Amino acid sequence: QVQLVESGGGLVQAGGSLRLSCAASGRTFSVLATGWFRQAPGKEREFVAAISRSGGSTAYADSVKGRFTVSRDNTKNTMYLQMNSLKPEDTAVYYCAADRSIGALNNSRYAYWGQGTQVTVSS
Numbered sequence: 001q002v003q004l005v006e007s008g009g010g011l012v013q014a015g016g017s018l019r020l021s022c023a024a025s026g027r028t029f030s031v032l033a034t035g036w037f038r039q040a041p042g043k044e045r046e047f048v049a050a051i052s053r054s055g056g057s058t059a060y061a062d063s064v065k066g067r068f069t070v071s072r073d074n075t076k077n078t079m080y081l082q083m084n085s086l087k088p089e090d091t092a093v094y095y096c097a098a099d100r101s102i103g104a105l106n107n108s109r110y111a112y113w114g115q116g117t118q119v120t121v122s123s
Contacts, residue, residue: 002026002112004096009117012086016121020081022096022114029077030054033102035110036070036081038092038119048094049081050105059105064090086121094119 008020022034035050049060049070058070067086072079079096094117097110 002032002098004098004112004114006094006096006114006117009094009119011120011122014086014088014121014123016086017082017084018086018119020083020094020096020117020119022079022081024077024079024098027100029072030074031100032098032112033100033105034072034079034096034098035059035102035105036079037095037097037108038090039095039116040089040092043092045095045108047106047108050102051079052105057105061106083119086119088121088123090119091121092119093117 003025005023036048037045038048039045051058051070055072067084069082096114098112099110
C-alpha cells in the first residue's frame with residue numbers, strides 16, 4: 001500500500017504562484033511513477049502533470065505547459081508541483097497519484113491517490 005498526502009494548496013490571486021507537495025509513505029518512492037490531477041466543480045478529473053520514477057521524464061497537459069513544473073525528490077519521498085502565472089481556470093482540487101507500472105505518464109489509471117488539496121485562484 002502507498003499513502004499519499006498533498007499539501008500547499010490555498011487562495012491566490014491571478015498571476016500568483018503556489019507550490020504543491022505530495023508526500024508518500026508505505027513503499028519505496030523511487031519505484032513509483034507519480035502524477036498530478038485536478039477536478040474543478042462540475043467537471044471531470046483531468047491530468048495536469050506527471051514524472052517518471054527517476055525524474056528523467058515528465059508530461060504536462062497543454063493547459064499548464066510553460067506555467068507548471070513537476071519535480072520530485074526521492075530522498076524525501078516527495079513530489080512537487082510548482083504553479084506559476086495562475087489563472088482562475090486553474091481553480092480545482094488537486095490530487096497526487098502514484099503507480100508502479102502506469103505506462104504512459106498521462107494515463108489516468110494510477111493505483112494510489114491522495115485526498116486532494118484545494119487551489120483557488122481569484123480574478
